[in-house]
Amino acid sequence: MTASDLDQAGPAARSRPAVAVLAVPVVLGVGVAVALGVHGSLHQGAAYGISIAGFSSGAVAKSWLASGAFALAIVQVVTGAGMWGWFGLGDRAWVAPLHRWSGRLAILATLPVVTHCLYAFGFEHDNARVLAHSLLGCLFFGAFTTKMLALRLRSVPGWALPLLGGLLFSALAGLWLTSALWFFTTTGVTR
Amino acid sequence: MSAASNRGPLVTLTAAALVGVGLLSADALTDPARTRVEAPASAATTAAAAPAAVTTSTTAPRPVSSASAPPAAAATTTTSVTTGAAAYPAEAVYVGRDATRRISVAVAVRDGKAAAYVCDGKSLESWLTGTVSGTTASLSADSDRLVAELDAGWLDVTGTVRGRAVHVRAKLGSEPAGLYRLSRTDGTTIGWIVQPDGSQVGLETQNGRVAAAPVLVPGQPVTVQGEAAYPKEVSGDDRF
Numbered sequence: 001m002t003a004s005d006l007d008q009a010g011p012a013a014r015s016r017p018a019v020a021v022l023a024v025p026v027v028l029g030v031g032v033a034v035a036l037g038v039h040g041s042l043h044q045g046a047a048y049g050i051s052i053a054g055f056s057s058g059a060v061a062k063s064w065l066a067s068g069a070f071a072l073a074i075v076q077v078v079t080g081a082g083m084w085g086w087f088g089l090g091d092r093a094w095v096a097p098l099h100r101w102s103g104r105l106a107i108l109a110t111l112p113v114v115t116h117c118l119y120a121f122g123f124e125h126d127n128a129r130v131l132a133h134s135l136l137g138c139l140f141f142g143a144f145t146t147k148m149l150a151l152r153l154r155s156v157p158g159w160a161l162p163l164l165g166g167l168l169f170s171a172l173a174g175l176w177l178t179s180a181l182w183f184f185t186t187t188g189v190t191r
Numbered sequence: 192m193s194a195a196s197n198r199g200p201l202v203t204l205t206a207a208a209l210v211g212v213g214l215l216s217a218d219a220l221t222d223p224a225r226t227r228v229e230a231p232a233s234a235a236t237t238a239a240a241a242p243a244a245v246t247t248s249t250t251a252p253r254p255v256s257s258a259s260a261p262p263a264a265a266a267t268t269t270t271s272v273t274t275g276a277a278a279y280p281a282e283a284v285y286v287g288r289d290a291t292r293r294i295s296v297a298v299a300v301r302d303g304k305a306a307a308y309v310c311d312g313k314s315l316e317s318w319l320t321g322t323v324s325g326t327t328a329s330l331s332a333d334s335d336r337l338v339a340e341l342d343a344g345w346l347d348v349t350g351t352v353r354g355r356a357v358h359v360r361a362k363l364g365s366e367p368a369g370l371y372r373l374s375r376t377d378g379t380t381i382g383w384i385v386q387p388d389g390s391q392v393g394l395e396t397q398n399g400r401v402a403a404a405p406v407l408v409p410g411q412p413v414t415v416q417g418e419a420a421y422p423k424e425v426s427g428d429d430r431f
Contacts, residue, residue: 059367059389100199100203103203104203104206107203107207108207108210111207111210111211111214112214114211115211115214115215115218116214116218118215119215119218119219119222120218120365120387121387121388124388127390130388144204144207145204147200148200148201148203148204149200149201149204151197151199151200152197152198152200152201182389183389186389186406188408188411190408
């Protein structure tokens with residue numbers, strides 16, 4: 001299948017599928033979000049994590065990885081909207097593969113960050129920033145799960161994928177604002 | 192839709208889950224605190240059981256002590272295990288805040304010695320020093336007292352500082368979290384406690400005058416009275 005097939009499989013081509021088809025992806029996504037939150041709450045923060053080469057500290061490495069993921073997320077929004085015909089990208093063959101691969105890279109970049117957060121800190125509510133970050137982290141991976149599963153459905157309501165994509169982007173933007181941007185502005189932009 | 196592209200999202204999801212679990216496992220397997228905390232805990236059980244029956248303990252199916260060793264050797268083993276049960280790492284720093292989030296505490300330990308700093312970032316501060324015995328560190332300075340007890344990986348810190356009761360559950364910190372101090376010949380002393388979440392409190396004192404500490408970026412100099420100065424990470428055997 002080509003990217004343009006996918007475009008035509010967009011909102012217009014679909015015959016009003018029932019919202020109910022989203023039940024399983026949504027339930028599993030919520031399950032992932034809740035499981036992450038519960039794991040983070042029950043697991044005692046170890047204040048330790050494996051280190052990533054090339055950075056002066058784990059916080060710096062995480063901030064850069066999160067920034068990379070956020071930059072890729074902007075690519076995600078543009079290419080995602082492009083697949084729905086925006087920006088005159090509707091008939092470009094490279095849009096869908098770029099969307100898929102920038103998404104995979106973005107998720108890959110977030111994995112060392114979230115595992116460090118979970119292992120070293122856990123779910124915390126020390127202050128509004130940390131609480132928001134913890135909640136957004138759970139939301140992000142829950143929404144990611146739901147979106148990946150929803151993509152496999154034969155037909156979903158036309159608003160579902162843009163909504164999930166928008167949710168993913170918003171959550172990641174919030175995560176970045178409450179972590180990397182906060183770190184860079186309080187500690188300075190370092191390597 | 193071709194089967195391959197339809198399977199893509201599932202492959203992505205599975206791969207992400209596997210990498211995530213792999214990274215978490217790597218954290219767990221290489222965590223120095225885990226080996227430190229868990230190994231001595233089992234050792235402590237051994238030590239507690241041993242004195243009750245020193246002679247029979249030698250024949251107990253315990254892989255560490257040689258089964259045929261005479262009682263004397265078993266006793267030696269027990270003693271060394273007991274001292275080794277100091278679940279404190281050879282060198283570590285624990286940081287935390289009290290329930291009201293007003294008072295921060297950092298306790299550094301090194302080779303049986305401990306140093307601590309208590310600070311509210313406004314007016315209350317105290318530098319304490321002391322020793323470590325088993326799972327307990329006892330620290331003092333003038334009339335200030337702190338007792339730090341290891342409890343399942345946490346450090347339970349209780350005591351009195353400047354007449355105020357202090358109770359903090361501290362956790363093992365890794366850089367940049369920790370305790371930092373700058374002491375200058377003009378009598379200026381600055382202390383900082385950096386929490387694992389990156390937040391910090393500190394106070395600057397000079398001959399009894401107390402002021403807010405400049406922002407500390409661990410590893411970088413701070414400017415004190417127009418001069419660059421390098422704060423130092425406090426170690427358990429530092430004395431103030």
